[in-house]
Amino acid sequence: MIEMEEYLLEKYSRQIIMNEVGLEGQKKIFDTSICIIGCGGLGTTASQYLTMSGISKLTLIDNDQVNLSNLNRQTLFTENDIGKNKSIILADKLKRINKNSNITFSTEKVTKVNIGKYITENNIILDCTDNFESRLIINEFCHIGKKVLVSAAIQNFDIQIFVSASWKGKSFPCYKCIFPNLEENDNESCDDMGIISSVAGMGGLIQANMVLNLILGLKENFNELILFDCAKIELKKIIVKKNKECKVCCK
Numbered sequence: 001m002i003e004m005e006e007y008l009l010e011k012y013s014r015q016i017i018m019n020e021v022g023l024e025g026q027k028k029i030f031d032t033s034i035c036i037i038g039c040g041g042l043g044t045t046a047s048q049y050l051t052m053s054g055i056s057k058l059t060l061i062d063n064d065q066v067n068l069s070n071l072n073r074q075t076l077f078t079e080n081d082i083g084k085n086k087s088i089i090l091a092d093k094l095k096r097i098n099k100n101s102n103i104t105f106s107t108e109k110v111t112k113v114n115i116g117k118y119i120t121e122n123n124i125i126l127d128c129t130d131n132f133e134s135r136l137i138i139n140e141f142c143h144i145g146k147k148v149l150v151s152a153a154i155q156n157f158d159i160q161i162f163v164s165a166s167w168k169g170k171s172f173p174c175y176k177c178i179f180p181n182l183e184e185n186d187n188e189s190c191d192d193m194g195i196i197s198s199v200a201g202m203g204g205l206i207q208a209n210m211v212l213n214l215i216l217g218l219k220e221n222f223n224e225l226i227l228f229d230c231a232k233i234e235l236k237k238i239i240v241k242k243n244k245e246c247k248v249c250c251k
């Protein structure tokens, strides 16, 4: 037991040494469970850094298989993984980063029928998907299940980040408040639009960073839409408001 404690203290010493983390913060990181929906460019990077930080309980969901055109941005996948299911391969790779991790995976696509069980079991939900159908389902069920949602979207050189807790305060919007006209059959994805490797990685990194900020109580920004233009290196924060007509969070 003492050996394990020493191992963990050494492994996470560069975080524990920080005033903002300390032993207490590191324990909070150990104890937080994360659900990552979508194991592509965003999900691979976010899960990798969260695992390295000490997050040990992860649920990975993706029904897709690794293909050659994923390899410009989906860290941890190699040509040997082509044709295999992303969530299974990612779980295996993450266990090599943290042997103490407790990772479960699903090869299902999230639907209104199955999403409840994944959301209920975890503290924070990451939307790393590339389609509006999944995004709207995740948003709705995070609101119903009272879970913090860390959502990211990437396209070309642009990253969009939104942390939502629409159930938590009367002024906090949900994803649908910001994009009221989105419908589940709007099918454009980043695969159709193009994405450069580093932008995908940065999107996942910002998501992981937002999660750690939340866990450590550093910043709660439930009414900010963050837009990062990686070509111009410009970051904008837009204050977003609850839409009183929202069919998800103002019913």
Ligand SMILES: [Zn+2]
Pocket: 166, 173, 174, 175, 176, 177, 178, 243, 246, 247, 248, 249, 250
């Ligand atoms: Zn709403």
